[in-house]
Amino acid sequence: MRAVQCKDYTPTNSYESVLTVQDSVPTPNVHTDTPPAGFRNPMLVRVLSVALAPGDVRAMSGATRELQGPPSFPYTPGGDVCGVVVTMPGEMKNKKGETWKFDVGDRIAARFVNKPMGMLGEYALVSPDVCDKVPEGVSNDGAAALVSSGTVAVIISDYIRQGDRVLIFGAGGGVGSHLCQAVRLNGASYVVGVGKDPERLTSKPLSCDKALNYMHDDAYSVEEWQNKPFDVVIDLVGGVWPTLLKQRGQQQSIVKPSNQGGRYLTTTPDKAIFEGRSMWALLKVFLFPALWRATYTRIGLFSRSSLPKYSYVIGLPGSSEIVTRTLSLAAEGKIVPCIDDSGPFPLTTEGVRDAFRLQASRHPKGKVVVKVSEK
Structure with a gap:
């Protein structure tokens, strides 16, 4: 598959030396791949849009390498995603014993678990415990932005x-x-x-x-x-x-x-x-x-x-509740997704480098989003 590859840490944000888009990256497999850290039961999605966050830049810088660093290089960065379900989890029920409320072909938004990585490619493994269906009327880019930052905003607003x-x-x-x-x-x-x-x-x-x-x-x-x-x-x-x-x-x-x-x-x-x-x-x-x-x-x-x-105010719940609430508010028109005018950025080497530069600047106007596929 086509995916972003980061070949080393870059504490000085020199993305030219470490960040590229490659066309021959192995596609993740629910049945044979080792699940990402913290994933109990992953599912495979075809990626539509990915929203960057400070954690993506921090993980790539190596500042938290012992705790959030990749298991090896090269790795695919990106943690918050909107995509279409391709393969359901091996187990048919969630950790509460409930049947999953989505199926193959559903458009979902998922946030990362533990480490913000693995999403900036044509396919990705996500945790079904922290995702939900994207309502009609919410765009792919908007859903990625909402699951990344909208969820945090909703939690803070409860205070x-x-x-x-x-x-x-x-x-x-x-x-x-x-x-x-x-x-x-x-x-x-x-x-x-x-x-x-x-x-x-x-x-x-x-x-x-x-x-x-x-x-x-x-x-x-x-x-x-x-x-x-x-x-x-x-x-x-x-x-x-x-x-x-x-x-x-x-x-x-x-x-x-x-x-x-x-x-x-x-x-x-x-x-x-x-x-x-x-x-x-x-x-x-x-x-x-x-x-x-x-x-x-x-x-x-x-x-x-x-x-x-x-x-x-730190920490997101290990469930889909906050994702569901946030997406519902967007569907009702109560929260509008905000994406920086420079984007969405394309899944090209220069496009992804530009996206990370903007995120690292700490001055984006809204979310920094990379568009992987139209539909």
């Missing part, structure tokens, strides 16, 4: 309450573009996006009430928000919490403290680009800081009166 004033840092990216829409569904009354393109953030479908260009404006110093602070600050880029700590006591905060219902939600450590070469290293990046911050913003008297309640 929003009726009437909340919400500030989103990184509002123009893959998760952010869908989150601007999703927070409205749970009743956000006022939504502000911080990104590189304020005009896009205030236009449909993102429809923020106001937007700031982080390259020119300082969201922390806006007098309007100091006088009427936000209920929720969402950090999708990293670095917002250290700034709130630094400014505590120096100026009026733009977010309510914990004892007034203020919340801080994030999906990323303070530095979005990090290395995790062991489980202990990842615990120091993700778990320990989050546990400490969550604790002292909930029980510390001074912290509760000066900082919002800290929550690290």
Whole structure:
């Protein structure tokens, strides 16, 4: 089959030296291939579209090679996919003992499990436990974007309450573009996006009430928000919490403290680009800081009166529930898939390299999508 091949790690994003599209890559086989890590019972799909994510770039960089690296080189990158079922799993029931609700010929969207790899080819093995049928009216590219970032946005939006004033840092990216829409569904009354393109953030479908260009404006110093602070600050880029700590006591905060219902939600450590070469290293990046911050913003008297309640929103459920919810919202027109205007990129060597360059820049406007096949 035709597929992307990565022949080595590329910590400097030099995709010219490692990333190519080859025409003679072995087609995956449900019956004879060893299932990918974490797959209980894989099925084969003919790939239509693949959405890239930060994890794809991180895995290729080698920053998390001991935990998310490929078993060998070359390997096929890409983790979130829309495709057509070719071969059903060997077992006819899922882990709950239920018969699969899809069949050969169905168009499905699936997110990756454990390692973001294996999808950027004409065929791929996916986990049936974390996928669902794509409703009519949702495009192939849109379905890939939704299963990749829309699902994360829907999970974060569950933390929003009726009437909340919400500030989103990184509002123009893959998760952010869908989150601007999703927070409205749970009743956000006022939504502000911080990104590189304020005009896009205030236009449909993102429809923020106001937007700031982080390259020119300082969201922390806006007098309007100091006088009427936000209920929720969402950090999708990293670095917002250290700034709130630094400014505590120096100026009026733009977010309510914990004892007034203020919340801080994030999906990323303070530095979005990090290395995790062991489980202990990842615990120091993700778990320990989050546990400490969550604790002292909930029980510390001074912290509760000066900082919002800290929550690290991480991890997707090992089931299809969130995929089903997200695709249903798109079918109902409540969330519109957002794809960067540069794409979708073709399944060519230059097309895939361009897609990874855009993803690695951390400045895509929506999702970066590679189109593998029209239908």
